[in-house]
Amino acid sequence: MANKPKILLVYTGGTIGMIKDYKTGALRAFDFNQIQEKIPELQHLDCDISTISFESPIDSSNMNPAYYVKIAEIIEENYINFDGFVVLTGSDTMSYTSSAISFMFENLQKPVIFTGSQLPIGDLRTDAKENLITSIEIACARVNNKPVIREVGLYFEYKLYRANRTTKINAEQFEAFASMNYPPLAESGVHLHFNHHLLFQNEAKENQLIFRKNLIDDIVILKLFPGITKKVVEAILNIDNLKGVILETYGSGNALTETWFINLLEEIIQKGVEVVNVTQCAGGSVILGLYETSTDLKRIGIINGRDITTETAVAKMMYLLGENLSQEDFKYYFEKPLRGEISSEI
Known part of the structure; x- marks a missing residue:
């Protein structure tokens, strides 16, 4: 039997990482080290999940190239030891951030899936659990012991998009993102269906990964x-x-x-x-x-x-x-x- 996929969850900040204290009504940061306890459904995915969180979670409005580099460095430092990565950021600037990460990794051979939510993970009607669970499932997906996704994706409300094709279109609906000029890479319904002919084809080998972190913001x-x-x-x-x-x-x-x-x-x-x-x-x-x-x-x-x-x-x-x-x-x-x-x- 093949080894369980190892997934690294990277939390940078954003709505998804908040949980409501029902006694006070206040929102506080969620401890992602307790994710398996808080979301027991993850145990059905048959994978090993590790987490890394920014010491000080940042609001997506404060996202900038220095944080892009920080996210990319976390992935680079852990690239060999994990089979896939799920990055949690605030949705407001997620298209900018995930697009930047797509350019920072040349010859990427593993999935890097961005997701978040419109409601906090501890909210009664949250979209966070579905987005998180399916993003991890996508990061785990393999065919012939190779990752199905070998690019940077953005998953939100039942659809996986190529990250660098996305735009946030709605601040209130759970269907917050659109990809107007490129179809979804995968759709989640009763089954998780990948549109294999639309996936990015990268024939480079794993050891050919090149990390580009010199970003000019003038x-x-x-x-x-x-x-x-x-x-x-x-x-x-x-x-x-x-x-x-x-x-x-x-x-x-x-x-x-x-x-x-x-x-x-x-x-x-x-x-x-x-x-x-x-x-x-x-x-x-x-x-x-x-x-x-x-x-x-x-x-x-x-x-x-x-x-x-x-x-x-x-x-x-x-x-x-x-x-x-x-x-x-x-x-x-x-x-x-x-x-x-x-x-x-x-």
Whole structure:
């Protein structure tokens, strides 16, 4: 009989790690070392679960690249000894965090599943138990003694998504996340069903794992809106030490055609600042040159973000800026799928 899968549960903070004191009504931190006692259903999964918690759990609103590195280092330090990882973070920034982790591990051969909840684990109607139990089950899943999932996933409300394809869409419903441009990797119902043809195919060997932790965060998101002024755009593009801009445009990548706007973008691109065009739409893709309103952007050398999410564009930009690439190579790698985060052709 094969050995039981060993799963490491990493708790960073967030709603899922809170439990209600029913005498006082106050929320307090849950001790994940007692997880088997508090959630006895986990014993049916036939796996060994270990836990590591941040000494001071952080709210997801305070998440930043230093914490990304801390999460990644925990996984790196324990990578050989465990078969899968489940990371618990606050849901508000989970798409950003999980996307960043997907780029920080090159040649990943084991599952790293992010999850959380909308209600605390100790709440009567919590979604935390189902999300946690199924995430661990997904991390345990094997075929021919190999992990089914060999990428970074995000599991929430009966669906496993590729993490770097997700966006949080709802602050109140249990179905808090969506992946508008890529179908779920797995769906949990009566049975746990994996969509094997959608899974990330990584043929590298386990000992080829490369850990990338040099993230550059001198970037900004510039969201266009009707009536945006030259003064506002100038102020943003003239930020000291700015290295990258995520430009959120309309529809399929369209922007105002005012000469001042195009000139400002062209100037910073010529100075070496990377500018990526992503759509404000929840689904769909940037198609540069489809309309006249994006032909100038294409001409000045803006990077085509195609169907990447804003959250993942931020993570990918931080990662690629840290690789010290030429502007030409940066554009090439940004427009190329590296972890399944962007479609090859639209």
